[in-house]
Amino acid sequence: MSSSVLLHIILPLRASPSHRTRLFNSSNCWTLAPTSLVSSLTCSTPIYSPAMSSPAILAARAALASIDLSKYDPEQSRLMDERCILVDEQDNAIGAMDKKTCHLMENINKGLLHRAFSAFVFRPSDGKLLLQQRASSKITFPDMWTNTCCSHPLDDFEEEKVEKDQSGVRHAASRKLEHELGIPRSQTPVDQFQYLTRIHYLAPSNDTWGEHEVDYILFLTADVTVTPNLNEIREYKWVDKVELQNMFEDSANSFTPWFKLIARDFLFGWWDELLRRRGNGGLLDAKSLAGIADGSKVIKM
Numbered sequence: 001m002s003s004s005v006l007l008h009i010i011l012p013l014r015a016s017p018s019h020r021t022r023l024f025n026s027s028n029c030w031t032l033a034p035t036s037l038v039s040s041l042t043c044s045t046p047i048y049s050p051a052m053s054s055p056a057i058l059a060a061r062a063a064l065a066s067i068d069l070s071k072y073d074p075e076q077s078r079l080m081d082e083r084c085i086l087v088d089e090q091d092n093a094i095g096a097m098d099k100k101t102c103h104l105m106e107n108i109n110k111g112l113l114h115r116a117f118s119a120f121v122f123r124p125s126d127g128k129l130l131l132q133q134r135a136s137s138k139i140t141f142p143d144m145w146t147n148t149c150c151s152h153p154l155d156d157f158e159e160e161k162v163e164k165d166q167s168g169v170r171h172a173a174s175r176k177l178e179h180e181l182g183i184p185r186s187q188t189p190v191d192q193f194q195y196l197t198r199i200h201y202l203a204p205s206n207d208t209w210g211e212h213e214v215d216y217i218l219f220l221t222a223d224v225t226v227t228p229n230l231n232e233i234r235e236y237k238w239v240d241k242v243e244l245q246n247m248f249e250d251s252a253n254s255f256t257p258w259f260k261l262i263a264r265d266f267l268f269g270w271w272d273e274l275l276r277r278r279g280n281g282g283l284l285d286a287k288s289l290a291g292i293a294d295g296s297k298v299i300k301m
Contacts, residue, residue, distance in 0.1 A: 054111075055113075056111050060095055066101065073231070080100035084098070084099050084155065085114060085168075086114055088113065103139075103140055103210060104209065108212040113212050115213070115214050116213035116216070117216040118149075118218070119193070121148040121221075123222075123223065123284075124284045125283060128240050130181075130224070131244070133234045134234065136234060138232070139209060144254045150215075153172035166218075173193060179232070181227070181236065182227030183226060184225065188222060192220060192221075195218055196217045198215060198217070198295065199258075201257070203257035203258065214298055217266070248263070
């Protein structure tokens, strides 16, 4: 491989070889890939040209910070090895990086950006929304109330990298609803999630950790069986609109920043519309919201 092809190596401190990534240029197509795959990769779709100056792309090329996780919960630390999908500000995939690297504020402040989803599960009979309170063991945003499930499609799973019809984030949502809330995947079929839109936001959890995401908002109406994973979730509850508004007004409660943003700008209006569009038998169907929002653009919050 010539030196004109190999441009930069991104290697988080203490990372294992499987987490090493390279930025390479083949036929004017720039991307990130595991070092073991660089020699065999080809590219037909330009993702990045040298003239672009996207902060997310520049951050992905920078030397990124790392941190020792030994003081954190072992299971949560292990999950930090999962590989998020890096994107630019228009949600074009530009590579992959371990979750730890993606969530350090030192890297976020450079512009490092990844793909995520926020799933909202409503009960079809009464329209109540399932909320979770994040476990105290969580490394980011512990003990905060949030929507049903919020996580990431992973580069580790081929089906979660598929972008057509938001297939990747739908599969990721079904997987994480099972992991965090114990909801069987048979109760969350990927074709029943209704995609609404994407938001781009940045929020610190503390001085060390934070989020910087292009976040896909998904609604699902389903009768689900909840068996919470206590390493992920401290508590859960079903709420109607008034109950959620009362929770927001109670200073004893804290909420994740993405949930507050979505609630402020979108949730209650979409929730009203969902309730208005009851189907046969009076049941709610998230698919009835198709077209209610412009999902073609990334909304900067």
